[in-house]
Amino acid sequence: MPKKTIEHVEVASSTVLMRVDFNVPLDDAGQITDDLRIRMALPSIKSVIDRGGRLILISHLGRPEGKGVEPSLSLKPIADRLGQLLDGAKVRFVPDDCVGSQATEAVAALSDGQVLVLENLRFDAGEKKGDKEFAAKLAALAHIYCNDAFGTAHRNDASMVAVPQAMSGKPRVAGLLMDKELSFLSETLRSPKKPFVAVLGGAKVSDKLGVLHNLMGKVDTILMGGAMSYTLLKALGFDMGSSMVQLGMLKQAQQIIDEAAASPTDLILPNDHVCGKQISRMTPMKICKDSIESGWMGLDIGPETVSQFVEEIRKAKTILWNGPMGVFETKPFDVGTKQIAEAIAQATDSGAVSIIGGGETAAAVDEFGLAERFSHISTGGGASLQMLEGKEFASVNLLEKA
Ligand code: ADP
Ligand code: MG
Numbered sequence: 362m363p364k365k366t367i368e369h370v371e372v373a374s375s376t377v378l379m380r381v382d383f384n385v386p387l388d389d390a391g392q393i394t395d396d397l398r399i400r401m402a403l404p405s406i407k408s409v410i411d412r413g414g415r416l417i418l419i420s421h422l423g424r425p426e427g428k429g430v431e432p433s434l435s436l437k438p439i440a441d442r443l444g445q446l447l448d449g450a451k452v453r454f455v456p457d458d459c460v461g462s463q464a465t466e467a468v469a470a471l472s473d474g475q476v477l478v479l480e481n482l483r484f485d486a487g488e489k490k491g492d493k494e495f496a497a498k499l500a501a502l503a504h505i506y507c508n509d510a511f512g513t514a515h516r517n518d519a520s521m522v523a524v525p526q527a528m529s530g531k532p533r534v535a536g537l538l539m540d541k542e543l544s545f546l547s548e549t550l551r552s553p554k555k556p557f558v559a560v561l562g563g564a565k566v567s568d569k570l571g572v573l574h575n576l577m578g579k580v581d582t583i584l585m586g587g588a589m590s591y592t593l594l595k596a597l598g599f600d601m602g603s604s605m606v607q608l609g610m611l612k613q614a615q616q617i618i619d620e621a622a623a624s625p626t627d628l629i630l631p632n633d634h635v636c637g638k639q640i641s642r643m644t645p646m647k648i649c650k651d652s653i654e655s656g657w658m659g660l661d662i663g664p665e666t667v668s669q670f671v672e673e674i675r676k677a678k679t680i681l682w683n684g685p686m687g688v689f690e691t692k693p694f695d696v697g698t699k700q701i702a703e704a705i706a707q708a709t710d711s712g713a714v715s716i717i718g719g720g721e722t723a724a725a726v727d728e729f730g731l732a733e734r735f736s737h738i739s740t741g742g743g744a745s746l747q748m749l750e751g752k753e754f755a756s757v758n759l760l761e762k763a
Contacts, residue, residue, distance in 0.1 A: 362762045362763075363540075363543075363544065363548065363762070363763040364534065364535040364539070364540060364543060364757070364760045364761065364762060364763055365532075365534045365535065365760070365761040365762065365763045366534055366535050366536070366537060366540045366763075367379075367405050367408050367409060367507045367509075367534050367535070367536055367537065368408055368537070369534065369763070370505055370532045370534055372408075372409050372412050372413070372414030372505065373412055373413040373414060373473065374413060374414070374415070374473055375414055375415065375503075375504040375505055376414070376415045376416075376417060376468065376471065376502065376503040376504050376505070377409050377414050377415065377416050377417065377503055377504070377505045377506075377507055378417045378419065378499065378500070378502055378503035378505070378506050378507070378524070378528075379405060379406070379409070379416060379417065379418055379419070379506075379507040379508075379509060379536060380419050380420070380506075380507070380508045380509065380510045380513075380520045380521060380524070381398075381402040381405075381406075381418055381419070381420050381509050381510050381536070382398055382402070382420060382509070382510040382511065382512040382513050382740075382741075383398055383399060383402070383418070383420035383422060383436060383439045384398065384420065384421060384422050384423065384512065384513075385397075385398050385399060385422070385439065387422075387423075387433075387438075391433055391438060392438070393438055393439065393442055396442055396446075397740075398512070398740070399439060399442055399443055399446065400446065401538050401740060402418075402509055402536070402538060403446060403447075404536075404537040404538070405507065405509045405536035405537045405538060406418070406443075406447070406476065407447075408537065409507075410447075410450065410474045410475070410476060411474075413473040413474055414473070414474070414505075415468075415471040415472065415473060415474075415475060415477075416471075416475070416476045416477065417468060417471075417476075417477050417479060417502055417503055418443075418476060418477070418478045418479065419459060419479050419482055419499065419520055420436065420439075420481070420482065420510065421481060421482045421483040421488065421513070421518070421520075422434050422435075422436055422439070422481050422483070423481075423483075424483070425481060425483045425484055427483060427484065427485065427486035427488070427489060428484075428486070429458070429484055430456075430457075430458075430480065430481075430484050431481075431484065434481055434483075434484075435456070435480065435481060436454070436478055436479070436480055436481050437454055437456065439478065440452055440453075440454035440478035441454075443476070443478065447476070450474070450475075450476065451474075451475045451476065452475075452476045452477075452478060453467060453471075453475065453476065453477045453478070454477075454478045454480075455467045455477065455478070455479055455480060456480060457480060458480065458484065458485060459479035459480045459481070459482055459484070459485065459499070460485065460495060460498035460499060464479055464480075464502070465502070468502045468503075482518070482519075482520050487519055488518050488519045488520060489518055489519075490519070491517050491518060491519045491522055491523050492519055492523065493519075493523050493527070495519050495523075496519040496520070496523030496524045496526070496527050497527050499519070499520065499524050499527075500524050500527035500528045503528075503531075504531060504532075505531060505532045505533075505534070506524065506525050506528045506531060506532070506533040506534070507533075507534050507535070507536050508521065508525065508533075508534075508535060508536060508539055508756060508757075508760060509535070509536020509537065509538050509539050510536075510539070511538055511539045511542040511543075511739075511740060511741045511744055512740060512741040512742070512743075512744055513741075513744065513756075514539070514542075514741065514744045514748075514754045514756050514757055515741075515743055515744045515747045515748075515752070515754055515756075516756070517755055517756070521755075521756040522755045522756055522759065525756070525759040525760070526759065532761065533759060533760055533761055534760060534761060535757075535760050538740070539757075539760075541737065542737075542739060542740070542741060542744075542745070542748075543757065545714075545716050545736065545737040545739070546716065546718070546739060546745055546748045546749065547748060549679065549714055549716060550579070550681070550716075550749070553579075553580075553678070553679035553714075554678035554679050554713075554714065555581060555678060555679070556581040556582065556676055556677050556678060556679075557579070557580045557581050557582075557677065557678070557679040557680075557681075558580065558581060558582045558583075558584060558673055558674060558676075558677035558679070558680050558681075559576050559580045559582070559583045559584070559680075559681045559682075559683075560583075560584045560585075560586070560670070560674070560680065560681070560682040560683070560684075560686075560701060560705070561573070561583060561584070561585050561586075561587075561589065561682075561683055561684050562585065562586040562587025562589060562590070562683070562684030562685050562686045562687075562698075562722075563587045563588070563589055563683070563684025563685060563719065563721065563722075564587065564588050564589065564605065564684075565588070565589060565607060566589040566592045566593065566607055566610055566613070566614060566617075567607055567610050567613070568589075568746075569589060569683070569684065570613055570617070571746075571747075571749075571750035571751075571752075572683065572746065572749045572750050573617050573620075574617075574620070574750075575749060575750050575751040576626070576681075576749070577617075577620050577621060577624050577626050578624040578625060578626055579626075580626055580681070581625070581626065581627065582626065582627045582628075582629060582673050582677075583621070583626060583627070583628045583629065584629050584670045584673055584674075585628065585629065585630055585631070586631055586662040586666065586670070586684075586685075586686035586687065586697060586701070587684050587685055587686055587687065588604065588605035588606075588659070589684065590630050590631055591604045591605060591606045591659055592606050592607045592610050592611065592614045593614045593617065593618060593630055594630055594631075594652075595608075595611060595614070596611045596612075596614035596615045596618065597618065597630075599651055599652040599653075600652040600653060600654070600655070601652070601653050601659065602636070602649075602652075602653035602654050602655050602656060602657040602658055602659070603655065603656065603657065603658045604634075604653055604657075604658040604659040605658070629669065629670070629673070631659075631662045631663065631666040632650065632651060632663075632665060632666055632669075633648055633649065633650050633651070633662070633663025633664065633665045633666050634648070634649045634653060634659035634660075634661070634662065634663050634666075635648060635659070635660055635661035635662070635663055635687065635693075635694060635696070635697065636648070636649045636653055636657040636658060636659055636660060637657070637658060637660050637694070638656065638657060638658070639658075640658075640660060640688055640691055640694075641691065642691060642692055642693075646693070648663050648664070649663070650663075659687075660687050660688045660691075660694040661686060661687025661688065661689075661693075661694040661695075661696060661697040661698070662686045662687060662697035662701075663697075666697070667696075667697055667700045667701070670701055670704070671700065671701070671704040674701070674704040674705055674708050675704065675707075675708060677708055677713055678712070678713050678714070679713060679714045679715075679716075680705050680708060680709075680713055680714070680715045680716070681715075681716050681718070681749070682701070682705060682715070682716070682717050682718070682719075682722060683717070683718045683719040683722055683746070683749065684719055684721070684722055685698045685721055685722055685725050686698040686701050689721075689725045689728075695725070698725050699725075699729050702725065702726050702729050702731050703729075703731065705717075705735065706731050706734035706735065709734055709735055709736060710734070714736045714737075715735040715736045715737070716735070716736060716737045716738075716739065717735050717737070717738045717739065718739040718745040718746065718749060719739075719742070719745070719746070720742045723738050723739070723740075726738070
C-alpha cells in the first residue's frame with residue numbers, strides 16, 4: 362500500500378519531527394567522508410521548510426554506548442554540513458541530550474522555515490531499547506511525525522516505532538526517500554511487469570537465502586553469479602577448485618535447487634568461469650568450463666555465461682539486481698559485473714524497470730559510471746535486503762496509507 366507522504370500534509374507553522382538516516386561515514390578526524398545520506402534527505406527537508414514548517418531532525422550516528430554524549434559521534438558536523446547544503450538557511454543544533462531541557466527550549470524558539478538538529482539519539486539508551494518514556498518526550502515536541510530513515514526501517518528503535526506509536530492521532534507520514542524506496546522495493550515487486558528477472562550474486566549464499574526463498578515463484582528467472590553460485594554448483598557435484606564455497610551450506614544450496622525445480626522460476630547458474638590462482642591483478646588467468654581444477658579459483662562469470670545472462674536481461678520488463686558477478690574490486694575480474702550492469706542499463710533505456718540493492722552492487726555501478734541509468738538504486742543495506750526477503754516492518758506499518 363502506498364503511504365501518505367510529507368507532501369500530503371499542511372506544515373505551515375507546524376512542528377514536524379522527522380526521523381532521518383544521517384548515519385554517514387566519518388574519518389578518524391571526525392570529518393564526513395561521504396554526505397550522500399544527508400543529500401538524500403534534502404527533498405523531504407526542503408518540502409517542510411519551503412512551506413513554512415518548523416523542522417526537528419533526529420537521527421543516530423554510529424554505535425555509541427547509550428551512556429550520554431560521546432563527542433566523536435556528535436551530530437554537530439552533520440548539522441554544519443546541512444547548513445552548507447541549505448545555502449545559509451538557519452540550521453540550529455542542540456549540543457545536549459536530545460530530550461533534555463535545552464532541546465525543549467530550542468524547539469519552542471523555532472520559527473517558520475527553520476531547522477533544528479537534535480543530538481545523536483543513541484546517546485540515550487532508550488533509543489535502542491525502544492523505550493516508551495524516551496519516545497513520549499520526543500513525541501511531545503511536534504505536531505507531525507515523518508519517517509525518512511529507510512536505512513533504519515528494519516529496526517524497532519524508539520524513534521522508529523515507539524515515537525510514532527506515541528503520536529497516534531497526529532499525522533504520521535513517510536518522507537520522500539522512504540516513499541521512493543517503498544514504492545520500488547515493495548510495490549514494484551508485488552506487481553511487476555513480466556518477464557521479471559532477478560540477478561543475484563555476491564559472496565555468500567547464506568546472506569541471500571531469505572531473498573532466494575522469497576523470490577522463488579515470484580520471478581520468472583533467477584540469474585545467479587558471484588561466489589554464491591559456487592556453493593550451488595558444488596552441491597550439484599561440480600568441483601570448484603579453491604573457489605569460495607560455503608561447505609556448511611550445501612544442504613541449503615540443494616534445497617534452493619529443489620525449490621527452483623518445483624516452482625515456475627528458472628534458476629540459471631554459470632556454466633563457465635574466469636579463474637585465477639589468487640585474487641590479484643597479476644595472477645595467471647584462464648576460463649574454466651563447468652568445473653574448476655584444483656589450485657584455481659572462480660573470480661568472475663565467464664563469457665558464455667555473460668552472453669546467456671545478457672539475453673535473458675534483454676527480454677525482461679522488470680529487473681532486480683543484488684550482488685556482483687565477481688570480484689569486481691580487482692581488475693580484470695570486474696568484466697562480468699560491468700557487462701551485466703551495461704545490459705541492465707540498456708534494458709532500462711528500452712523501458713524496463715530496474716532496481717539495484719546491496720552496498721557493493723551500488724558501489725560497482727557507481728564505479729562504472731552507470732548509476733544514473735537505473736530506475737532505482739536502494740540506499741538501505743540491511744533494510745533493502747530484508748524487504749526483498751518479504752519481511753514487514755513495524756516502522757512502515759505505522760505510517761498512514763495514501
Ligand atoms: P552486496 O553488498 O551488493 O549485497 P555482497 O555483500 O553479497 O554484495 O557481496 C559482495 C562481494 O562479493 C564483493 O566484495 C565481491 O568481491 C565478492 N565476490 C563476488 N564474486 C566473488 C568470487 N567469485 N569470489 C570471491 N568473492 C566474490
Ligand atoms: Mg555487501
